[in-house]
Amino acid sequence: MRYAKMAASATTPMAPSSGGSASALSMEEIRALTDLSDLEAAYSRLCAEEKAVEEELEMLLNQQCSIESKMTALHRIGPNLQLIEGDAKQLAGTITFTCNLAENVSSKVRQLDLAKNRLYQAIQRADDILDLKFCMDGVQTALRNEDYEQAAAHIHRYLSLDKSVIELSRQGREGSIIEANLELLQEAEQRLKIIVTKKFDEATRQEDLPQVERFFKIFPLLGLHEEGLSNFSEYLCKQVANKAEENLQLVMKTDMSDRRAAVIFADTLTLLFEGIARIVETHQPIVETYYGPGRLYTLIKHLQVECDRQVEKVVDKFIQQRDYHRQFQHVQNSMMRSSAVERIEPRELDPILTEVTLMNARSELYLRFIKRRIVSDFEVGDSMASEEVKQEHQKCLDKLLNNCLLSRTMQELIGYYITMEEYFMRETVNKAVAMDTCEKGQLTSSMVDDVFYIVKKCIGRALSSSSIDCLCAMINHSITELESDFGEVLCNKLKMGFPATTFQDFQRGVTSAVSLMHSSLQQGKFDTKGIESTDEAKQSFLVTLNNLEVCSENIMTLKKTLESDCAKLLQQGFGGEQAQPKIDSCLSDMAAISHKFRDLLQEGLNELTNSAIKPQVKPWINLFLSVSHNIEEEEFNDYEANDPWVQQFILNLEQQMAEFKVGLSLVIYDSLTSLMTTLIAIEMEKVVLKSTFSRLGGLQFDKELRSLIAYLTTVTTWTIRDKFARLSQMATILNLERVTEILDYWGPNSGPLTWRLTPAEVRQVLALRIDFRSEDIKRLRL
Amino acid sequence: MKTTLLHVVPPVSRDRIISHFPKWYTPEACLQFKDHFHTQVGSACQRRNTGAVGLKISKVVVVGDLYVGKTSLINRFCKDVFDRDYKATIGVDFEIERFEIAGVPYSLQIWDTAGQEKFKCIASAYYRGAEIIITVFDLADIQTLDHTKQWLQDALRENEPGSSFIFLVGTKKDLVSTAACERTELDAIHYANEMQAEYWSVSAKTGENVREFFSRVAALAFEKSMLMELEKSNSRMAQIGAGNLINIEGTSLEASETNHQANVGCC
């Protein structure tokens, strides 16, 4: 074996060996070997190769057995396969046969089905023809007996018959007879239509409701839905008109002293609407039963025409009797401030404004009623309808509601109302401002309450109209009124300033008095009594601050109330799809002016701090400079007995703030003291930095500062500590034993203390101590 | 009827996203020439540093004679529909249109008013606080142009002087020939300059220039309200000192860029 292998590889050195790998050495290479060691190496390599090849061969030989057994198994399967092929062919044959059979059967079934259908059709036709005959006979008899319901039922049956049936019957053997009968039937139909219409007319003329209803029910049987509804509506309209006429007559006779005289037109409209609503309620069931759902719209559309006609009459009378247009003209003329015409007294407008809003509210209620009815009727009728049909119906409804004369007339009235209400509000507000008084001991003056009472009343009235557009319009006007007219009044009061009393501020007082006179002359509507005394001017300023606060709060309260009122209105189904955003938009402006009043208040407080507090407080603080803090034991003790500065300062502050404490609301007073403490802290820092201190002087300052902070803490709810943090830290520095002691508090040693002073400032404060050497301070590493 | 407490705001549609400053219609009558956002506004928007929270919204009031096409103009823009049938507006109509400008959500609140004299009382109650006044006339009916001055005057009376942007819009451009349109535009531009307004010719029927016009309106209003916001927070910061408030670059606004009215020579 070894030899053969060697020979094989020797003859075909490049061919792959049975193991798939050529020997690594070619014969030539071996021949070329001359060195023994090389030869040995080549030999051992070849031996290794041989071994590998042998192993491979062994493995292949081992497989031979299993391959052979598989082959015998295959041979055994052979005959079985032939059997299967035969079976499969047989199966295919059976299936084809079954299929044909089924085909045969089903075609017979189909034929049977067809036959059955034809049979049914034949029966149907026979029935129809019988019906037709029955109708022909029946209609005659019924007509003869004046049994119109029965006659109409026959005609209805005839009308609902398949037209092709009739056509086919004509072509049948009995064609000519049927033809004749059909003619009779059609003739009967025409006759019946005429009779029913005539009888209906008669019944309406005689106002015989049972007969009216009787024939109303017959129309749809004859396919005359539209005619029926329109005839019936005509009858109903006449009823509405008669009743309305009566009511209007009553109005003309109403005594002016009558309890309802002031709202008599609103009442008349109410009666009209209630009447129509009752009609709808009463007759909706018959319409639905005999005409099917989805027909109510048609009925109401007809009724609305009469409603509009009657509304027009009532409104015309209203305009005439109440002199509505002339009053509006008068208001419009009065609105032009410069106009010479005699101004209309706002109080005179009160009743008419109330009546108009009531009229509108009644109309909205009525429109909402018919909207709901029609919508739900359409919903039933359109349950199977396409989206387009539904949209078309929605469009019709919108058009009916928005474009009916009632809507338009009311819009017009409301338009005039808004202008008159605006005038009413403006004039009444001006009056309230002119009559403004402030009782002793009251924080705010009368006009704030009065103005908000008026504004609420006007907006409330607009709200009571149930019209969102009207409400939003009045909210807008109210905002303008509060912002421009009333806001200007308050602003002007602030501009007069808080008169100063001290000698230094004499000049300021004069200028403010002058500006006061000036502005009141310009305004022409101001109480000139304002300058009678400084005290009054002072009070006026403080009252104005309180007024501003209350205004700002009142506006927010009003906004909240309106939000919930509107939510209620919308919940009840008033207002269109955009009602909510409209309201939101107008109400957000309200919040904005509330903030404006707050800003104005803040400005006033700043003004008060700068003009009244600062000029007083500053000199008091400057007195600190005249008290030496470069002191020894003896003076320190002396100060202990006779306080040189801080007690008097506190006393002064207390006196000064007392005036504000009684004159300002708690919240405002608190803001003011906060501003004052800030001011004190700033001014104190200035004087401290201008003083010099001994060790005991530092202690003295620390005592003084503690007293001051203790006092200020009692007068305000704000935290004082923070505002005085820098000063407290200065006191700490001024109290040190040695310069280097600062390091016990600085940097890593600062503990919970946050330094508000910069290193430079620390050095600056240290330098205030006369006993600290500047070299030591310079040497500090901060 | 339904008060949505938790309303999830869907994203604005693609054609309501404005990233470049929309251009004017004619340089002869426009409110601003520049073609980019004010640098401060741009950078504030980039930093999403748009001041106080909440959606920004501006109020638009549309005025003009009856039948000139105010409602159609708004409907074309807001609903992309045009209705040949005429339905007079009673009182006021209202639409809110949302935008995204320079990455910031922004809305226009559009009040459509009635042009009829008898509804004027109610309509004029809505003029106050208008950031934008759009006066509309019919290009095919020169008389309506004459009346725009009165409409504007009425609307301005209810607003602080100089607080509103004014637009003059000629509608129904599709009804007039190009030559006629150009002739009318000459007059209109003259009017616009007197009214300190920006001029646009549009057609609600074909939609020509409608989107461009409202984009321009929105961008100008947006920029102005942003500038005001920035100015307010600047002055607030100046008052209180470098405090804990939102930090917006504190340099004062360049006067030249806030000066809206481009001074245009007129014929």
Ligand SMILES: Nc1nc2c(ncn2[C@@H]2O[C@H](COP(=O)(O)OP(=O)(O)O)[C@@H](O)[C@H]2O)c(=O)[nH]1
């Ligand atoms: N051809 C044309 N007709 C328009 C255009 N805009 C409006 N209209 C028509 O003019 C009429 C009045 O439009 P409308 O918007 O109701 O006017 P409004 O009273 O100012 O609100 C309607 O019949 C509209 O179809 C337009 O751009 N082109």
Ligand SMILES: [Mg+2]
């Ligand atoms: Mg309109």
